[in-house]
Amino acid sequence: MNAEKKNVMIAMSGGVDSSVACLLLLEQGYACVGATMHLFSKEKLFSGEDSTAEDAQAVAERLSVPWQLCCLEKEFDEHVLAPFAACYEAGGTPNPCVFCNQYLKFGALIDHGLAMGCDYIATGHYARIEQKNGRYLLKKAADLSKDQSYVLYTLTQRQLAHVLLPLGELTKEKVRTLALAHGFGNAGKKDSQDICFVPDGDYAAAIARYTGKQYPAGDFVDRTGKKLGRHKGFIRYTIGQRKGLGLSLSEPMYVCEKRPETNEVVLGRNDELFSSSLDAVRVNWIAFDPPEHPVKAAAKIRYNQVESPATITVTGEGQAHVVFDEPQRAIASGQSVVFYDGDYVLGGGIIV
Secondary structure (H helix, E strand, C coil), rough: CCCCCEEEEEEECCCHHHHHHHHHHHCCCEEEEEEECCCCHHHHHCCCCHHHHHHHEEEEEHHHCEEEEECCHHHHHHHHHHHHHHHHHHCCCCCHHHHHHHHHHHHHHHHHHHHHCCCCEECCEEHHHHEEEEEEEEEEEHHHHCHHHHHHHCHHHHHHHHHEECCCCCHHHHHHHHHCCCCCCCCCCCCCCCCCCCCCCHHHHHHHHHHCCCCCEEECCCCCCEEEEEECCCHCCCCCCCCCCCCCCCCCEEEEEECCCEEEEECCCCCHHHEEEEEEEEEEEEEEEECCEEEEEECCCCCCCCEEEEEEEEECCCCCCCEEEEEEEECCCEEEEEEEEEEEEEEEEEEE
């Protein structure tokens, strides 16, 4: 690669965001190489079309950028698919995008890029990176409606030092306008609303195909153990769920707990879903080293949620206890809790 320019490997998903990210980096004078991750054999998980690689390659050719397909199927299975299935089987609700970012996009792909002589890896995520007092900081996107900082809280100082996020200051509307202006065939491609390996949204079916297991029907029960009906397999439900239970009850009931050991799904009233505290593991701190004293911050327990004031106390290596000023609804194990100070991501971890 051209040693006179800063070399960047751009993770190209086939979508409009990473395509425009590549365009912007070229305009800024970087020497780019496109890389699309081959993560899984779709026949194992879902049926349907998947044009990811073809769309990414088409944009790379239009921009005259070298392009390659990186086979990370083994790493994806180990770090994303297996933990995803295991979390559901344990009664949790995982967020596989967090682990994919941690181990694949900003793990294996960074290592691959650096080995090729690249200085950076870039993605189409909507977030910003800032360097201050010798430390790399992660910030929300300028367009808060598209902010993706929540799924990037695992990034380490080493990773942040080699990451570029060209879309951090842009709106989605501006990104699509740029794509149209440059004739990208994916300019009008819809944003995916589902996990990449479950495009039809049927997580239970994907898990069953992956594990080869059957997840039998069992009982819906209330807190007293009273049977309320039959469920279709506990992996099909998540904390806080009301719709799709298939029950006729005298009052609205929500999933409050899943008990894999007895194959029961516990239902309760909405007020039973609220809790004021949680514990987290695999906690990563970005803005500073693990604090010795409790930290006041804003925290959120799922991607599409506004943060709430909380106090975070480190309880061990990679562990923290979080107490919210106000009770939070439907805290689910397996999801992430992320800590903020204004636009800055302080850190985050996995809810247990």
